[in-house]
Amino acid sequence: MRPFDYQRAERFEHAAQLVGEDGTRLLAGGTNLIDLMKLQVETPQTLVDIGRLSLGTIAEEGDGLRIGALATNTATAVDPRVRRDYPVLARAILAGATQQLRNKATTAGNLCQRTRCYNFTNIDQPCNKREPGSGCGAIKGIARLHAVLGTSDQCIATYPGDMAVALAALDARVEISGERRSRSVRLRDFHRLPGDTPWRDNVLDAGEVITAVTLPAPVGGIxxxxxxxxxxxxxxxxxxxxxxxxxxxxxxxxxxxxxxxxxxxxxxxxxxxxxxxxxxxxxxxxxxxxxxxxxxxxxxxxxxxxxxxxxxxxxxxxxxxxxxxx
Amino acid sequence: MAISINGQDYPLPADPRTSLLDFLRREAGLTGTKKGCDHGQCGACTVLVGGVRINSCLSLAVTHEGDEVTTIEGLGTLAAPGAMQAAFVAHDGFQCGYCTPGQICSATAMLQEIAAGWPSDATEDLDAAPALTDAEIRERMSGNLCRCGAYPNIVAAIRDVAGAEA
Missing domain, CATH: 3.30.390.50 (CO dehydrogenase flavoprotein, C-terminal domain)
Incomplete structure (x- = not known):
């Protein structure tokens, strides 16, 4: 792992201020980021630990439910309201990873886990996502897990998460706080297709931080x-x-x-x-x-x-x- | 500026790159926790933080200031093994033993999760208390690999402890 400067954010404003700087990454559960740092795929100069900020609350808001950015995958999946009103979300989370990982992984971290493939995680392979312009090792290569919809000649990696698939079906929204403005985007519009900029997995701009995911009023059904x-x-x-x-x-x-x-x-x-x-x-x-x-x-x-x-x-x-x- | 491990305080590492796993083994001298894949895929490094099981390889030690960590050494001793440790011995829940500390930490937390009513991917009814079936145990233990394939005996050991607690 490359050396980095470790900082613990005591307040949200502090984290938001630091994340706008080049070479800075936010650390929440770390289950994807630390893994990628070990592989030297991610090489942040500064790591801002936001794990202790109070962003983990799951609370009713209006007719829906607001899941704090730092609520763990476990906390969301076992929440009685999620299990009763949004069972597809509980099911999707439980279908992903392992209990050990879900206990650490957070809502925002899960959304921001890298869209990736084995060429992305191997720094000896070409990958336009990891190293723009280096080529794609998956097209005409080993591509068993790769995408069949929305691909480009730059990248055919798949978004690997389960939680976000359920959130897309539920038409959840992602709340984002930025330096100048706060905004909210539909989860369906949060992640990006690779196009000519495969290194951008989602629509977050520099300096923007996810604060919560909000679910609309329960619709029941199957x-x-x-x-x-x-x-x-x-x-x-x-x-x-x-x-x-x-x-x-x-x-x-x-x-x-x-x-x-x-x-x-x-x-x-x-x-x-x-x-x-x-x-x-x-x-x-x-x-x-x-x-x-x-x-x-x-x-x-x-x-x-x-x-x-x-x-x-x-x-x-x-x-x-x-x-x-x- | 300390991490509590099995009730004893240890100063945080100087290098923030130190994983909790490396911290336990190298700096605290607690080598019961094992390094398998070092990428969160095998579960050999599983420990309990505040009673919750995590992969210690994917967590930086500096992020655990003030946390209470329990490792396999904290679950019992040779002279007085914990219930899960004794059950793994009684049921031959291992061959080479390398994955065993992680299996035992994981299994210990797993029984608490079932007692708390947490569902799993194998749970039929999300609203009912989960039953302790073999399918539930296997799904909930799927983050702990055993290359020796001692799985049937691991399941038996866990059932034994769960039965005793029930």
Whole structure:
């Protein structure tokens, strides 16, 4: 690990002031950042420890729920309100990582974990995300876990988190505090596609700090998180589907779907809800939804299987939610 | 400016790069906690901080000022082993033993998590008290790898302690 200057932020304003400086990174749970520092992928000059700031509260706000930036993944997943009103979020968190990691990992840290692949984490390999202009070692290389939607010729890495996929289905918002202004963005717009700037995983500008994630009023319905992976625990998703489904009189009244493992960000396609809502559930309809979802999908050899896998996983989730026989 | 480990205070390291794991082994001389992958994937370094299990390899020691850390040495001694330690011996919950301190720390915290009603990925009903099935134990212990494959006996040891506590 490269040497760095360690500072503990005693107040939020202190952290916010420091994070605007070049070479400074905020340290929360550290489960991704410290790992990447050991690999010399991340080499901050200054590490600002914000772990003791009071940003971990989970509280009702309006009709919804506000999850503080430093609430641990465990605290969120075990919260009785989350389990009752937003079960897809509890399920997604519990499907990720291990208990040891979830005990340390925080809400904001989880959102800011790097979108990455094994070329990004290996400094001997080319990677446009880690070293702009060095090339992509995954395109035409080992690309089993890589993206099939929203890729660019610069980067085909996938956002590896589960929590954010559920937050995308729930249409959560990310509250951001900056030097000049505070703003809030939809989680669906928080992470970025790689385009020509694959080193930018999300829309945070220099000096901006996430303060909370807010959930809208509970919508009930059937909430599912299905994660397909290569072993039954502690593995990234090959494909995951978060679903918040409403059905009345055998027609969809709600079909909020988000996907993990397919893209550089949690994938949400508003056309799916437009197609499904008002229609009667059927296998033919689910197939049409998959056609829309995967219209522009592109495999890179080793990950070609993700395209039919996403189709089948979507159908399986919709069958489970609606009772249609698979 | 100290970290409490098994009830004894140790001064913080001078180098902020020192992981809690390296601090325990090199500076506190407590070599029971093991370094496996050093990247949070194997669980050999699992310790309890304020009773909560974490990977000590992915945590900087300087961030633990004032924290109370419990390692395998804090869970019992040769003369007076803790319940989980005794159960691992009784059930042959290991072969080479390298992952064992992490397994035992993890299992100790896991039973407290179940008692507190925390669900896991294997829990069918998020609102009900989790049952102590083999599937639950295996899922909850999935952050601790054992290359010797002693898993069936690890599960048996944990069930034994849980049964005694129930």
């Amino acid at each position: 909430q599912l998180y299905r994660k397909v992976r290569e072993r039954s625990s502690y593995a990234f998703a090959l494909v995951s589907v978060a679903a918040v489904i409403g059905i009345e009189e055998n027609r969809f009244t709600r079909a909020d779907l988000a996907f993990g493992g397919l893209a550089h960000k949690p994938w949400h396609d508003p056309r799916l809800a437009e197609l499904l809502v008002g229609s009667e559930p059927s296998l033919a309809l689910f197939d049409k939804a998959a056609d829309l979802l995967l219209e522009d999908a592109r495999g890179y050899g080793e990950n070609d299987f993700k395209i039919p896998l996403a189709r089948r996983t979507l159908a399986a989730v919709l069958c489970e939610a609606t009772g249609v026989e698979p």
